[in-house]
Amino acid sequence: MSQHGATELEHQEHHVVGPKVYLAVFFALMICTGLTTWVAFIDLGVLNPVIALAIACFKACLVVLFFMHIHYSSKLLKLTVASGLFIFLVLVTMTLSDYISRAWGLW
Amino acid sequence: MDSPAIATGNGEVLAEAHAHPAHLRHHFETVEQQRDAASFGMWLFLLTEVMFFGGMFMAYLVYRNWYHPAFVAGCNTLNIWLGTINTVVLICSSLTMAMAVYSAEMRRKKSLITYLILTIVLGIAFLGIKSVEYAEKFELHHVPGASFSIEQFVHPTNPKAVALAPDMAEKTQVYFSLYFAMTGMHALHMIIGITILLILVVRAFGGAYTDGHMTTIENFGLYWHFVDIIWIFLFPLLYLISRYR
Structure with missing residues (x-):
């Protein structure tokens, strides 16, 4: 009885992230990868490194928040x-x- | 060795010994607390890794500003498509690792083992593509040191390329030193990761991680995703931002 209560207490906060979220993040990362390679061939002058790094930061945020569970932490x-x-x-x-x-x- | 009773979060004392999961250490009150402490520790380690790679990113930033023409010339010797494929491979391996964590959470042994093996295969594919790129650098004499050749940078064959003066052409060695240091340290992290993954697979076969105690898998997942993030930044900095257009 008390063991059951303790088990419930232990699991109430923990959030299981499922395949739907992982797949959505995965496709977003893929699109960003395609985008950043495509932009590399367009001459935007000083904006090229800015855009490349902005996309990289966005991808890193997605990985940290969802693959690394910080959004649920x-x-x-x-x-x-x-x-x-x-x-x-x-x-x-x-x-x-x-x-x-x-x-x-x-x- | 084990204390006969433990205090629960409510302050109530459990009479029977071991009325808690076997993997709960006695210095933690709940499994949740133990789990939080483990991922907190892992994140502190990853932040020291951020500082470690951060030093090299900092060096890249400063040298790129000092020897910009050399960095542009160096960047254009890399194969953008191999870099893109490697990025895709690494993101796929991050997905399979995330799915491995989910499988452990769901206590599905078979799918855990499958996803861990897929992660290993993708990791090895990344290193394979990387070694092809490294081999090309050796063939072209683009490895810093005694056999380094500035020929291609002083007399470029690419019509879009700007010919560099010999002293600036020498500075492409700075670019290639950083290229090898950064991708090399990243590859070393991958090799360490694959080694740990092999151990995890063997232990998963023995039934580990699918019994509700999966801290090791979770923390390894954090490590693997971190290595992915490093590549997410290396790829644009080394391959993309200075292409001839």
Whole structure:
């Protein structure tokens, strides 16, 4: 009796992600892959790397949210992932600000 | 060795010993808590991996700005179609891995084993295509080092290509060094992943992961998807963004 109660408690929060979601994400990733390769052949000047990286970020978000279950995870886990990526962006920004300012005024 | 009673979340003490799943460690109150702790730990590991690959992405960003013509020339020596096929292969392997996690969740042993083996096959296919690309680099003398040849960059055969001055042509070695470092570390992660997958398949045959305890499969899935994400960024940066158009 108490064992049954405990089992219910254990499983109430856990979310099982099913094949429908996985397939939808898979097809979205495939379309994005086709799109990013197609765009690579079009001359958009400075926008080419921007669009390629935007598509890559979108694909990465899909993988993290659905394949890696972050969309269904606890707030603690969401915060952990977000803060990890934020720290990475801080490091990139600070490193770039160093390189940009080394030859300040000399270009 | 095992304590005779455990406290439940309600503060009520279970009288009988082991009135909980065998895989629940005694320092956790519930299976859910144990599961959360395991994926939290795995995510912390993956964030250190983000920093590890992040360093190389950072180097790529800075060097690409310094030696842009060399990076454009280097990028165009890669085969965009092999890169696209490899991206597709890797996304397929992510799908089969996600389905393996789902099969473990549903306690379906046969489909778990099938999806794990499919993931291995797709992983090996990726490495096979990658090795074809690496072999071509050796043939063309595009591997940084003593046998590196700047010939193709100083006197390009492609009419769209811009001929580089010899000093800038030498800097294509920076591009190829980063290419081999980044795809090489990515391939190493794939090799480690495939090795672990083989162990998982053997243990799944023995009935593991389909008995309700599937933390190992879940955490390995996170690792495999992470390796996929690294490729999702490597592909546009190395293959796509500097094509001649």
